[in-house]
Amino acid sequence: MSDAKVNSRELILELLLDISENGAYSHTAVAGVLDKYQYLDKKDRAFINRVVEGTLENQIAIDYMLNHFSNVPVRNMKPVIRTILRSGIYQMRFMDSVPDSAACNEAVRLVKKKGFRGLSGFVNGVLRSASRLKDEPAWPDRTKNPLRYFSVRYSIPEWILSMWKEDYFACPDSGEAYARMEHMLQAIQTPAPLTIRPDTSRITPEQLRLRLESEGVHAVFTKENELPYALAISGYDTLGAIPSFQEGLFYVQDLSSMLVAQTACPKEHDTVLDLCAAPGGKAIQAAQMMHGTGQVIARDLTESKIGLLQENIKRCRAANIRAQVWDARIPDASMYEKADIVIADLPCSGLGVMRRKKEIRYRITPEKIKDLVNLQREILQAACRYVKPGGQLLYSTCTIQRAENEGNARWLAAGHPQLKLVCSRQVLPGDTGGDGFYIAQFQKERMRD
Numbered sequence: 001m002s003d004a005k006v007n008s009r010e011l012i013l014e015l016l017l018d019i020s021e022n023g024a025y026s027h028t029a030v031a032g033v034l035d036k037y038q039y040l041d042k043k044d045r046a047f048i049n050r051v052v053e054g055t056l057e058n059q060i061a062i063d064y065m066l067n068h069f070s071n072v073p074v075r076n077m078k079p080v081i082r083t084i085l086r087s088g089i090y091q092m093r094f095m096d097s098v099p100d101s102a103a104c105n106e107a108v109r110l111v112k113k114k115g116f117r118g119l120s121g122f123v124n125g126v127l128r129s130a131s132r133l134k135d136e137p138a139w140p141d142r143t144k145n146p147l148r149y150f151s152v153r154y155s156i157p158e159w160i161l162s163m164w165k166e167d168y169f170a171c172p173d174s175g176e177a178y179a180r181m182e183h184m185l186q187a188i189q190t191p192a193p194l195t196i197r198p199d200t201s202r203i204t205p206e207q208l209r210l211r212l213e214s215e216g217v218h219a220v221f222t223k224e225n226e227l228p229y230a231l232a233i234s235g236y237d238t239l240g241a242i243p244s245f246q247e248g249l250f251y252v253q254d255l256s257s258m259l260v261a262q263t264a265c266p267k268e269h270d271t272v273l274d275l276c277a278a279p280g281g282k283a284i285q286a287a288q289m290m291h292g293t294g295q296v297i298a299r300d301l302t303e304s305k306i307g308l309l310q311e312n313i314k315r316c317r318a319a320n321i322r323a324q325v326w327d328a329r330i331p332d333a334s335m336y337e338k339a340d341i342v343i344a345d346l347p348c349s350g351l352g353v354m355r356r357k358k359e360i361r362y363r364i365t366p367e368k369i370k371d372l373v374n375l376q377r378e379i380l381q382a383a384c385r386y387v388k389p390g391g392q393l394l395y396s397t398c399t400i401q402r403a404e405n406e407g408n409a410r411w412l413a414a415g416h417p418q419l420k421l422v423c424s425r426q427v428l429p430g431d432t433g434g435d436g437f438y439i440a441q442f443q444k445e446r447m448r449d
Contacts, residue, residue: 006037008044009087009106010113015052016083019359026056026359035238042237055090056358057189060155062089068137069129072122080114081123088127100131146178154185156361160351167402168428187430192355193232194239195222195433196250197258197281199316201288203249205229211244222433224255227262232433248316253281255434256352256427260345260396261285263423263441268293270340273386275328275379278305280312280321282343287318297335299326329375331382340391344383346376348397348404352429352436373403377411384416384444393419393442398435400428405438418445 015033018024030052034045055062063074066085074082084107091103104127111120142149147165151158161181169177198208205221209231212219218235221228231250239245239252258281266272266286274283277298287296298313298321300306309323326332328346349369350360380395387393395412397404405426413421424440 006040008040008048009051009110011037011048012051012055012087013080013083013110013114015048016055016087017079019052019056020083021079023363025357026053027357038238050095051087051090053358054094055087057355058090058094058155059086059358059362060157061152062086062093062155064152065089065093065130065137066126069133070122070126078116078119081111081116081119084110084114085123085126088123089130092127092130100127104128104131150178150181150185154189156185156188156354159366160361160364164400168400168426184428184430188355190355192254192435193222193433194234194252195255195258196231196233197227197253197285198229198231198250199248199288200229201291202317205231208244208249211249212242215242215244217242222255224433227255227258230255230258246315251281251284251312251316253285254353254356254437255432256398256437257281257345257434258285259425259427259434259437260343260394260439261289263439264341264343264392264394266290266294266341270294271338272296272341272343273335273339274298274343274345275326275383276300276345276347277323277343278309280309280316282345283309283321284312284316284318286341286343287321288316290320292318292320294320296321297324297339298322299324299328301325301327328379329382331385335386337386337388339386340388342383342386342391342393343396344380344393345396345398346379348372348376348399349401350398351400352398352427352438354436355429356435369401369403373408376404376408380408380412384412384419384442387419387442387444389444390446391444392422393444395440395442397438399438400426400436405440409440412440412442419443420445 011033015029018029019026030049066074088103088107091098092100107127108120108124111123140148140152147158147161150161165172169180171177198205209219217233219231219233222230222232224230236242260282266289268290270290271294272286277283278300283296283298298309303325306323306325313321349364349372350357354360384393409424419442422441422443427437429436
């Protein structure tokens with residue numbers, strides 16, 4: 001697309017097709033486009049972000065509506081037509097600021113521009129019906145089938161809801177369990193705040209708050225008792241334009257993610273090994289907690305991930321970190337029993353971060369979860385070898401899935417009796433202001449005389 005003829009809805013279509021048809025990740029795809037078109041008006045960029053994320057977040061609900069108004073099932077539509085209709089329905093049913101006529105007319109124009117003039121009448125008819133019949137369709141009957149209702153209302157596949165119901169709610173068919181589940185689903189649908197962690201070795205949290213306000217950024221403490229230093233920021237244009245960000249005075253990090261290094265509580269002169277470190281939040285937090293002493297060895301699988309990690313290390317001026325390319329599945333004999341703390345924040349199904357990565361819910365399958373559990377165990381098998389006697393292993397994921405979390409913690413403890421489970425914690429969406437997350441802290445027994 002020529003930069004001189006940038007159209008917001010055309011960019012939205014390209015992004016949604018890239019995500020739904022090509023497997024792109026929404027957060028990186030959207031960030032890439034917004035970075036490329038930084039010269040667009042702030043309002044236009046906000047519109048692009050909201051429609052893309054909102055269409056993905058509400059896809060099951062939108063398809064439920066489309067199947068009511070269209071005589072062609074959504075699954076049988078051409079990808080371009082399906083995507084244009086989805087974003088059109090989102091604008092009409094979920095955005096008060098967009099007139100129905102504008103959403104419909106722009107969708108028809110886009111259909112013609114993309115070479116589907118013969119289907120413009122079909123698209124127009126579907127969207128006009130959706131505009132005219134505002135009370136249709138009704139949501140599925142909650143009393144008869146609560147999971148079906150939740151699935152459509154909150155756009156989460158039913159198999160995931162069924163898994164959560166059994167895993168996390170006592171008396172899973174009770175009214176109380178369904179109320180707690182809905183509270184969690186509402187949290188998943190709530191926009192994620194941008195939270196930051198100050199580098200307290202260089203600036204106090206209050207000094208940073210005042211500095212941000214002077215830079216035109218609204219900053220407030222999150223009031224999360226465990227993380228009194230954490231701030232939520234808003235009102236800025238682009239993150240990279242904030243001077244205090246450029247100076248590395250803070251790191252953007254979810255509240256739940258901050259808990260990993262805080263739980264480990266590294267001491268000065270410790271050796272910390274972070275096995276899957278990119279983009280670097282936990283490794284940099286540990287380095288800063290050690291006030292520049294000791295060393296953090298931050299590893300990840302590819303050169304591109306290490307490149308991103310090194311950028312963040314440089315910006316945050318964390319001199320006591322070494323970044324290395326390493327496959328965490330492969331044992332490294334040179335590190336056996338060398339680490340005071342091993343951080344194993346491992347690849348997972350990501351079900352705890354759906355409010356940030358909307359498409360995860362549609363891509364994960366039970367089979368993929370089984371493969372991930374096997375991968376996690378392969379990495380953990382190597383990870384436990386690096387812990388010094390008396391040292392710690394922190395296992396964490398950003399998912400809400402028992403086999404990946406409590407299941408793996410039990411497996412590790414059973415197979416390695418020298419590792420004692422000190423504590424474990426499953427954070428569900430809505431429990432705090434952070435993402436869904438799991439942390440298990442193990443300590444390795446000291447050698448006996």
